[in-house]
Amino acid sequence: MSFLNSKKGIFVLGIVAGLVAVMLAASGNPKNMAICVACFIRDIAGSMKWHNAAPVQYFRPEIVGIIVGALAISIFTGEYKSTSSSVSSLMLRFAGGIAMVIGALVFLGCSTRMVLRMAAGDISAYVGLVGLALGVGTGILFLKKGYSLGKKEEIRKETGYVFPLILVILLVLSVTTTFFVASSKGPGSIHAPFMISLIGGILFGILAQRTRMCFTGSFRNLFFMKNFEMITPIFGMFLVVLVYNIATGQFKIAPYGPIAHPQTIWNILGMYVVGLAGTLLGGCPLRQLVLAGQGSIDSVSAVLGMFVGAAMAHNFKLAASAAAKATEKAPAAAGGPGINGQIAIFVCIAVLLIIGFTGIKKGKENV
Amino acid sequence: MFRKTMKVIVTFTTTSEALKMEKACRKNHIKGKLIPVPREISAGCGMAWSSEIELKDSLLKIVDENSIKINEIYEMMK
Secondary structure (H helix, E strand, C coil): CHHHHCHHHHHHHHHHHHHHHHHHHHCCCCCCCCCCHHHHHHHHHHHCCCCCCHHHCCCCHHHHHHHHHHHHHHHHCCCCCCEECCHHHHHHHHHHHHHHHHHHHHHCCCHHHHHHHHCCCEHHHHHHHHHHHHHHHHHHHHHHCCCCCCCCEECCCCHHHHHHHHHHHHHHHHHHCCCCCCCCCCHHHCCCCHHHHHHHHHHHHHHHHHHCCCHHHHHHHHHHHCCCCCCHHHHHHHHHHHHHHHHCCCCCCECCCCCCCCCHHHHHHHHHHHHHHHHHHCCCHHHHHHHHHCCEHHHHHHHHHHHHHHHHHHHCCCCCECCECCCCCCCCECCECCHHHHHHHHHHHHHHHHHHHHHHHHHHHCC | CCCCCEEEEEEECCHHHHHHHHHHHHHCCCCCEEEECCCCCCCCCCEEEEEEHHHHHHHHHHHHHCCCCEEEEEEEEC
């Protein structure tokens, strides 16, 4: 186990995580989406009819797999521990989760997908990376001012089993009943076979738990402590996907890739929200799933926020639309968020700043 | 490559306590740095303080004097 905890070890595990992403894309998931947490939460919300955007409805087994994988490996290694902070902190995390997913859906992808898009030569994803870094930088300013959402207390271990169990029951229902809807066209209709998705998700969850893979945390550590440890597995994942894309002729430097848009300001601001939210909540969308599996009720709260936020993003037309070139049947589309989404981004930033200042106040009260 | 030496690693209840530690150590000229909590210690992604083992007593004094809320103190090669 000591090798796997070393920098080389987590690099190797990052490579394996990249291979899992490649396997999911090669097995039928949207090519540069593979295992996008925000997109897949949005698809699950749609499959439960929390929103009615027909192209993005499918109960993605990968999300359940990531949580179950993290739960299983943390029980196996003795690292599972159910913890929770105060109720007021849980509510702030819920609100932060809503903001984080809205930011991601304005960019059209969470930080995981951002890296996958970067590995495909999508310039708009590199633009998003600038936003993510700025968001993490803003979050660090709050940390330096004493931001804290309070100490986590250990609680009954069974509490942490509830959320994964509910998701497993919903997953079983999704394949055994007709309660859920599934897209017949659009990204929701493009998916790997059920078992491959589930196993891929479980493997990804195990790898993400072992490596503590976190896109916002790795930037926080890089900026704050000049520490490269956490970014190592992400670099491994990026390299594998890059090599795969080059080898299969899918790497193409372009202003934007499939299901993306080149609206610079909104790509920056969308990922700025993800970076800031991830730093204030202690983890990017992927990390929140893993921590939820590991017993953190704080992260369960953030993940529930992401589900609600994803539904809001489509019901209120906040999510961006993808850009498209003109075809014989349809004119070119510039893509990006509409006015609702543009306003929502500023509301999300305001909400996160309120969370930030509340955290500074809470931090002082805890002295 | 950097040679590993025996270190004292202090973990905290919150990130803000870790930053308080950094501030107090800087003020008192105690060498060390903030690091991510080592993977061997935790599956979480918090911050820890790392100093050479000889500075352990000075660190304990800083923690005490500044009422810094710590979780654990470890000794390990880093």
